Amino acid sequence: MKIPFSPPLINKYVKEEVNDSLDSGWITTGPKVKTLEGQIKDLTGSPEVLCVNSWTSGAILILKWFGIEPGDEVIIPAYTYSATALAVIHAGATPxxxxxxxxxxxxxxxxxxxxxxxxxxxIPVDIAGWPCNYTELNSIAEAHKKIFIPNGEVQEKLGRIIIISDAAHSIGATYNNLNTGVLADITIFSLHAVKNVTTAEGGAICLNLPSPFNNEELYSVLRCYSLNGQTKDAFTKTKAGAWRYDIIYPGLKINMPDVLAAIGVGQMKTYSKGTLPKRIAIFEDYNKHFESKNWAIIPPYKSSNKQSSLSYLRFKNKRH
Structure with missing residues (x-):
């Protein structure tokens, strides 16, 4: 029996959106990206969402924006994908x-x-779509304000350790009746090919910073950073009289193109009412089979205050 590894969902909606992007002649960052950002905002309740070309580059962008530099430390779990640590290293800090x-x-x-x-x-990680304990995480950040030594205007503005949720797996998960995307200061989803929602390659940064930050203004700043520090994307420059732009930041080139965003736009149309319930049904089928096996440890899916997005349906064998 051949079981394919995480085949992407390519349905009629995905094909329609991708073909629409191709037929438009506009395939780099433009209207499809904005549509996808809006869909993720609607799903999560996040004040603002910025789509980029990967979770990793999104994390690097946020760490750099926050002023992370050599000598700084960023706490991460020992059990995670390498990108969590690599983002910290590329930003210049120590994981x-x-x-x-x-x-x-x-x-x-x-x-x-x-x-x-x-x-x-x-940087907590929602392993397999199972949300971390964000009540305790946010309390820890508040409790250690007195020893926090800010470096730069942004860190002084926040005045404490920043919580950046590695929610690569957990789009659609909930914690205390809130969606991932609004559980931490910053939440970053992965839209890689094996994730619940994909753009082939991609990531989405959810901005949820407290006052006095303005998340709408921060979106504009980070969008500029993601385009080499350029004040206008290519689509905006096509408008009449809008050809002029400036480079105002030493930015990165990590923007998401429309032709990839179109895949995500198509997938998001059926995610909440189609894809996620189907994954739950599959998970429950696995549970019925494995719950009678004394060597199987069933991964958590639902509790009184959490529900997983079931990013990975996997089991861990006990060693005897």
């Missing part, structure tokens, strides 16, 4: 690994032990 709980998510007790005056950020 500090801490242990996990039995549910595979980062241990808040171990975070407490690892915080120093050099700690600038914590």
């Amino acid at each position: 500090v690994f801490v242990d996990i709980n039995e549910d595979f998510n980062i241990s808040t007790k171990e975070i407490e032990k690892a915080i120093t005056k050099k700690t600038k950020a914590i």
Whole structure:
């Protein structure tokens, strides 16, 4: 029996959106990206969403914007994909690994032990779509305000450790009746080919910073950063009299193109009422089969205050 590895959902809506992008003659950043950002805002309730070309580049962008530099420390779980640590390294800081709980998510007790005056950020990871304990994570950031040493205007404005949720797996998950996307200061989804929603390659940054930050203004700043610090994208420059632009930041080139965003736009049309319920049904079928096996540890899916997005349907064997 041949079981394919995470085949992407390519339905009629995806094909229609991609063909529409191709037929328009506009395939780089433009209206499809804006539509996808709007769809993710509607799903999550996030104040603003910026789509980029990968989770990794999105994380690097946020860390750089926050003023992370050599000598700083960023706490991450020991159990995660390499990109979590690589983003920290590429931003110039030191990743500090801490242990996990039995549910595979980062241990808040171990975070407490690892915080120093050099700690600038914590990046919890929602493993397999299972949300972390964001109540405790946000409380930890508040509780350590006194030892936080800000470097630069942005860090002074926040006045504490920033919580950046690695929600690569967890689009559509919930915690305390809130959607991932509004559980931390910043949430970053992956839209890679094997994720629940894909754009082939891509990522989405959800902005949820508290006052006095203005998330709408921050979206404009980060969008500019993601386009080499350029004040207008190519689509905007095509408008009459809009050819002039400036380079105002030493930015990155990590924007998402429309032809890829179109895949996500098509997938989002059926995600909440189609894809996610189907994944739940598949998960429950697996549960029925494995719950009678004494060697199988069933991964968490639902509790009194959490529901997973079921990004990975996997089981861990016990060692005897």
